[in-house]
Amino acid sequence: MSPSELVAEIRSHDFDYYLDELMDNVSDDVDKREGSIIYDALAPAATVLAEEAITLANTIEFIYTQTSTGEFLDYRAVERGTSRIAATKTQVKATAIDRNNLPVTNIQIGDRFASIGDEPIFYTVIKVTDDIKTQLSFPQAMTDSGGVTFSAVATDVTAPVIILEAEEFGTRPNGYKGQILPVSYNDALSYAEITEITVPARDSESDDDLRTRLLSPDTYNAYGGNVADYVDMLDRIEEVGAGQIYPAWQGGGTVKLVIVDNNFLPASDELIASFQNEIDPTPSGSGYGLAPIDHVVTVTAPTELKIDITSTITFATGIDETTVKNNINQALQSYFGNLRKGWAVIDATIGRGYNVTVYRSQILAEILKINGVTNATLPTLNDQESDLKLQATNETSELPVLGTVTLND
Known part of the structure; x- marks a missing residue:
């Protein structure tokens, strides 16, 4: 009997099955009709047995990777030396100006903003870049944080780049660009706007995707800088959606990683720089990143x-x-x-x-x-x-x- 057949048989053991089994062990000269003393005495026991049968069937399914779900599948993944790919947070680039159409310079790390709409997305400032500038044309009619509409010249504004991170996990913030409102008090700010999704987020790996990965016949041990090892490195970097690996692309010891973001689009310059620093800073093959010593790794985006x-x-x-x-x-x-x-x-x-x-x-x-x-x-x-x-x-x-x-x- 296969596990699926066993589960099907156990699930067939419902209330009626157990009640009939119990009644068969009662003498036929006893009143067994519904409402009788013996029926009322045995019916609760049949209910409990039927519920236990459902629990047993579920337990059998949780044992096997093919049928396991949720946290039980996570346990199976750990036994295979891996884990479910976790959801990540979106990172965005924004700029802000004051009532005089000048850049706001007093925004600090930890300041909070929110998108507009019925279900706002909340963001926290994680970096303010002074040495990199961006140009943005603001609309002539703008609404400040107090709800007052004012006019501004629609010219390019050079402003410090503000990097924010969504406070929620998952892909919902990937789809929002536009005006954001301050949650932290800032009397100098009149208008702020998300201009670019620099690091899209991803949702938590589904049961089906995790199960497919665990059962893949191509799975092999990640060790010592082999291709599987680099696949494992890519999986561990939350901001990277996937990557192609080209070993020895310029001779022995050289590795090329071509990466996409969590939207499966070419990685941004910021993501490439961040990932390069984690894998092999410089690159130098010095072993200060995740790559093994003497592996000179080049990170780039696809065309x-x-x-x-x-x-x-x-x-x-x-x-x-x-x-x-x-x-x-x-x-x-x-x-x-x-x-x-x-x-x-x-x-x-x-x-x-x-x-x-x-x-x-x-x-x-x-x-x-x-x-x-x-x-x-x-x-x-x-x-x-x-x-x-x-x-x-x-x-x-x-x-x-x-x-x-x-x-x-």
Whole structure:
């Protein structure tokens, strides 16, 4: 009997099953009808036994990685020498000005801000960079922290860069850019704005993703600077979503790491610098980072390859074509997002390299799934009638990004 069959059998042992079992051990000359003394005496016991059967079935499922969930799956991960990838916090870049359209210079580490909206996102200042400036065009009509609307000249303002970190874990803050309001009192501040998501956050690894990773046949021991060791290093850096690893890319002892952020988009300069410092400062191979001694590690971001898609669509009668086209765009954005999630998966079938291909047939399938589309032609990719294989070499690592979508009718 397999574990799944055993669980199914135990779950079948419900209240009626145990009540019948108990009643079978009672003499037939005793009144067993519902409401009788013996029925009322045995029914609570049958209820408890049925509840214990559910607990036993759940316990059996928790034993095995294939069926375990939640904290029980976390325990299984620890036994494999790993752990669930934790959720992280978003880091953003912001600027602030006063009523005279001049940069505010008295913002300090620890000051708090909040986004506008019904469910605000709260941020804490973690760094104020004086030596790096940014330029930002503020709107002519602005609302200050007291709710008063005032006018300012819409010219570029050079202001200190403020780095904030969201106070909540997860990806919700990844989608917010715009005005933020001070929570900490600051009488000099009139307008502040998030201008860039520098380090997107990620959600906690799901049970399905963790289970897949634990059961992967390609899992092997991370040791001494092998590829698995660098994969493990990438997993431990919360701000990095994934990375491609190119060992000995410029000879023995050299390693190239091509990384993306938690949105699976090319890492920002700030993220690259931070990760380089953690892995191999300088780089020098001195062993002061996570990389082994004599491993000279170069950290960089992939090259975005924008892919333009063109197809001729036949729409269903009476359908709002604009809505259908918007839905197609959203579906293709999701498709490319999934492509990027698999961008750093090592393909053992090609000698443990990386294989990312955009298939025209898969894009056509995504289009045909949309309600209101009755037919579509096989799309072209960057005006080419062929699938598009991305480069993944020591010199160039391409990341697929959706370009212009042209839907003819």
